[in-house]
Structure formats: C-alpha cells, structure tokens
Amino acid sequence: MTASDPIEIFLSGTPGLEPLLRDEAQEQGFRNPQVVPGGVTLAGDWAEVWRANLVLRGPGRVLARVARFRAMHLAQLDKRSRKVAWTKLLRPDVPYRVEATCKKSRIYHAGAAAQRVQTAIEDALGRSPTEKAMLVVRVRLEDDLCEISLDTSGAPLHRRGHKQAVGKAPMRETLAALFLRACGYDGTQPLVDPMCGSGTFVIEAAERALGLAPGRARDFGFEHLASFDAARWTDVRDQVPPSQSTQTRCYGxxxxxxxxxxxxANADRAGVSAITRFAHQAVADLQPPDGPPGLVLTNPPYGARIGNRKLLFALYGTFGTVMAERFKGWRVGIVTSDKGLARATGLKFRSVSAPIPHGGLKVQLFQTGPL
Ligand SMILES: C[S@@+](CC[C@H](N)C(=O)[O-])C[C@H]1O[C@@H](n2cnc3c(N)ncnc32)[C@H](O)[C@@H]1O
Structure with a gap:
C-alpha cells in the first residue's frame, strides 16, 4: 500500500454536529465530504488521512476503511476477513488490538466477532494482539454488513498534545471547536469566555485566529502503519500554511x-499566549475588552445537585444581566444541559442546537444575535 492508494476516510464526530464537521472538511479542501450518522465520509488516499488528522479541529478520530463485506455468520466473517491484505496494512513489529460492535445483525456477539478478525490478522502477521495496544482495528457489524477500519489517530484527537492541566468538567477540544464553528467564529473577532475553566474555548479560538494546525504537537497512530512514509508525511506537514499574525485577542x-x-499554562504550551489574556475574576465583575464587539462563548456550571440549583439560577441571572448591560453588539453562546438555567439569563436566543452528548449529559448551544 502506498500513500496514494485510494481509501475511504471516516471522520467520527459528535452526533448532532456532523454538518459542521462536513463544512470544516470542505473548507480544508477534502474531496466529497458526506454526512452520515455519527460522522463524515471523505474520498482520499493515505496522505489525506494524515492531513485530516493534522488539520481538522472537529473529528474525534479519523478512520481508514479497509474492508466492507456481508457477514451473516461467524464462519463467513472469518473467511472474508482473511481476504484483507493485512500485511500491507499492519506491521508485524507494532502491537495492535481489535474492537468490535454489533448492531441489528445475525452476528450479535461482539467478542466473538473481534476474535474472528483477530485470528485472521494473527495468522497473516504472525503476531498476537496486545490488550492495551494504541493501534486499534475497528470492526463494525450493522444490518449484517461488516466494515473494518483502522483507527489512524491513536489517542483521540481532542488530545491536542499541549493540555496537561485540566480542572473539573473540561470541554473536549473537538467539541469546543465545533461549537465555535456553530457560532460562526472564524478567528477574526475577539472571544471572551467568562467561566473558562482550563481555557478550552479561549485556546481553540486563539489557535483558529493564528491559523495553527490542531495536530501540530502530537503523534498519530498512522505513523505505525505499513502505509506510512515519513518523507511524504513531512511534505504534508510542510504544506500546511504557516501561522499568521493577527490582531484578534481571546480572553478567559x-x-x-x-x-x-x-x-x-495550557495556553503557553499551545504557543498562543501572545494573543490570549486570562484573569482571576467573577462574572459579576466582567467588563468587555476594548475594541470591537465579538463573541462571548461559555460553558457555565450545570448538572449540579438540587441544593445548588438555586445558586446556579443566580449565576446565570447575573451572567445575563452583565451581558445585556455591558456587552452591546456582542453575540453570546451558552453551552448547558439545563434549559431552565439558559432561560434564567433573560437573554433572547436566536437559535438553540439539538441536544449533543457530552460527559454523560446532553448539552445544547443557546445563541443570541448581536445584543
Ligand atoms: C463547566 S466549567 C467550564 C469548563 C471549561 N469550558 C473547560 O473546558 O475547562 C465552569 C467554570 O465556571 C467557573 N465559575 C463558576 N461560577 C463562576 C463565577 N461566578 N464567575 C466566574 N467563573 C465561575 C468554575 O470555576 C468553572 O471553572
């Protein structure tokens, strides 16, 4: 397999936000991005798989589809998965593992399905799977159709590689990037997050403003696949436009x-601190930064125990008053799992997103027009 062989690429996304992921892929010049439940498919080659991992902010993972066939029973799965050219995909010196899911299929036992594919790989490579291997072969059975993919990302893509310090309930970077996109944020306006926690929205916005590739500081699973070509990878990296200077400032x-x-510390490690400003301050004391209005995007506390809900109502109320009185011309986005709390801001929302899974709850993005 060479870097130019055609391959079907799947960007796994957050359910409900697939169209935003498609728009991002289109903007970044990927070919024929199509929304499917749970993600976006693309046409490309291995070099495009690498580029997707490097430049896209929204996907949770990038998968490369290596086989698709019908499998009505385990013997068929066994036989057909042996036809995959495993030695051209995986390296015998690199640990791997197989994960399977079954849905609406005659093969209903995920463990048995994984085991069949595992044996096929083992026989081809002469290497047994390793329990905690970073490289994952994903087998998905749905309606008796089996799709086998290689997870080319390795660690999930929300791990940009520069965030070591996180607090309570951090937002995933990939989700933060998609919420910024949902708000139409393109890096040209100031961004304020008055309850920024570990700074996820602020850092994602600053990276966007500087034109930094989200994957610039990390390793990927594809570097350990048989198709990897270090010289071509260097070319792919070199083709990413250099970071740009910007007047944009992002505040947390x-x-x-x-x-x-x-x-x-996170902004420092990400190399964005020249355009970020952070301060220890409560919402009640928030003032808009000098300059043109921009976007306030925040993820206030929510999902608290009943006793705390009263306090949260007061917090959302204060936030709404501060916005209405001091942030004329700014747009506001709030990510919360609690409609009642969003309403307690008193702000008029122009749009409310579908519920999006996040941290075991469903959150929604509530957006205003310019205040
Ligand atoms: C859900 S967390 C935000 C997580 C953040 N998006 C991240 O990715 O790390 C909510 C944050 O609101 C902060 N907070 C709560 N009440 C506040 C107030 N009155 N003023 C400012 N910050 C507040 C908390 O300290 C906490 O860091």
Whole structure:
C-alpha cells in the first residue's frame, strides 16, 4: 500500500454536529465530504488521512476503511476477513488490538466477532494482539454488513498534545471547536469566555485566529502503519500554511484561581499566549475588552445537585444581566444541559442546537444575535 492508494476516510464526530464537521472538511479542501450518522465520509488516499488528522479541529478520530463485506455468520466473517491484505496494512513489529460492535445483525456477539478478525490478522502477521495496544482495528457489524477500519489517530484527537492541566468538567477540544464553528467564529473577532475553566474555548479560538494546525504537537497512530512514509508525511506537514499574525485577542476569566493558572499554562504550551489574556475574576465583575464587539462563548456550571440549583439560577441571572448591560453588539453562546438555567439569563436566543452528548449529559448551544 502506498500513500496514494485510494481509501475511504471516516471522520467520527459528535452526533448532532456532523454538518459542521462536513463544512470544516470542505473548507480544508477534502474531496466529497458526506454526512452520515455519527460522522463524515471523505474520498482520499493515505496522505489525506494524515492531513485530516493534522488539520481538522472537529473529528474525534479519523478512520481508514479497509474492508466492507456481508457477514451473516461467524464462519463467513472469518473467511472474508482473511481476504484483507493485512500485511500491507499492519506491521508485524507494532502491537495492535481489535474492537468490535454489533448492531441489528445475525452476528450479535461482539467478542466473538473481534476474535474472528483477530485470528485472521494473527495468522497473516504472525503476531498476537496486545490488550492495551494504541493501534486499534475497528470492526463494525450493522444490518449484517461488516466494515473494518483502522483507527489512524491513536489517542483521540481532542488530545491536542499541549493540555496537561485540566480542572473539573473540561470541554473536549473537538467539541469546543465545533461549537465555535456553530457560532460562526472564524478567528477574526475577539472571544471572551467568562467561566473558562482550563481555557478550552479561549485556546481553540486563539489557535483558529493564528491559523495553527490542531495536530501540530502530537503523534498519530498512522505513523505505525505499513502505509506510512515519513518523507511524504513531512511534505504534508510542510504544506500546511504557516501561522499568521493577527490582531484578534481571546480572553478567559474564572473565579477559581487554580483554573486560571491551568489555563495560562495550557495556553503557553499551545504557543498562543501572545494573543490570549486570562484573569482571576467573577462574572459579576466582567467588563468587555476594548475594541470591537465579538463573541462571548461559555460553558457555565450545570448538572449540579438540587441544593445548588438555586445558586446556579443566580449565576446565570447575573451572567445575563452583565451581558445585556455591558456587552452591546456582542453575540453570546451558552453551552448547558439545563434549559431552565439558559432561560434564567433573560437573554433572547436566536437559535438553540439539538441536544449533543457530552460527559454523560446532553448539552445544547443557546445563541443570541448581536445584543
Ligand atoms: C463547566 S466549567 C467550564 C469548563 C471549561 N469550558 C473547560 O473546558 O475547562 C465552569 C467554570 O465556571 C467557573 N465559575 C463558576 N461560577 C463562576 C463565577 N461566578 N464567575 C466566574 N467563573 C465561575 C468554575 O470555576 C468553572 O471553572
């Protein structure tokens, strides 16, 4: 397999946000992005698989489809998975593991399905799977159709490689990037997060403003596949436009001093601190930064136990008042799992997103027009 062999690429996304992922892929020049449940498919080759991992902010993982066939029973799965050219895909010196899921299929036992594919790989490579291997072969059976993919990302893509310090309930970077996109944020306006925690929205916005590739500081699973070509990978990296200078500034505040210390360290590691500003401050004291209006995007506390809900109502109320009184011309986005709390801001929402799974809850993005 060479870097130019055609391959079907799947960007796994957050359910409900697939169209935003498709728009991002289109903007980045990927061929024929199509929304499917749970993600986006693309046509490309291995070099495009690498580029997708490097430049796209929204996907959770990038998968390369290596086989698709009907499998009505385990013997058929066994036989057909042996036809896959495993030695051209996996390296005998690199540990791997197989994960399977079954849905609406005659083969209903995921463990048995994984085991069949595992044996096919083992016989081809002469290497047994390893329990905690970073490289994962994913087998998906749905309606008796079996799709086998290689997870080319390795660690999930929300791990940009520069965030070590996180506090409570951090937002995944990939989700933060898609919420920024949902708000139409393109890096040209100032961004304020008054309850920034570890700084996820602020850092994602600053990276966008500087034109930094999200995967610039990390390793990927595909570097350990048989198709990997280090010289071509260097070319792919070199073709990413260099970071640009910008007048944009991104601001984060939090009433928790520890959160601010984390956010400052994270922004530093990400190399964006020239355009980020963080301060230890409560929402009630928030003032708009000098300059043109931009976007306030925040993910206030929610999902608290009943006793705390009263306090949260007060917090959302204060936030709404501060916005309405001091942030004329700014647009506001709030990510919360609680409609009642969103309403307690008193802000008029122009759009409310579908519920999006996040941290075991469903959150929604509530957006205003310019205040
Ligand atoms: C859900 S967390 C935000 C997580 C953040 N999006 C991240 O990715 O790390 C909510 C944050 O709101 C902060 N907070 C709560 N009440 C606040 C207030 N009155 N003023 C400022 N920050 C507040 C908390 O300290 C916490 O860091």
């Amino acid at each position: 505040f939090d009433r928790d001093a520890g959160a601010i210390a984390n956010a400052v």
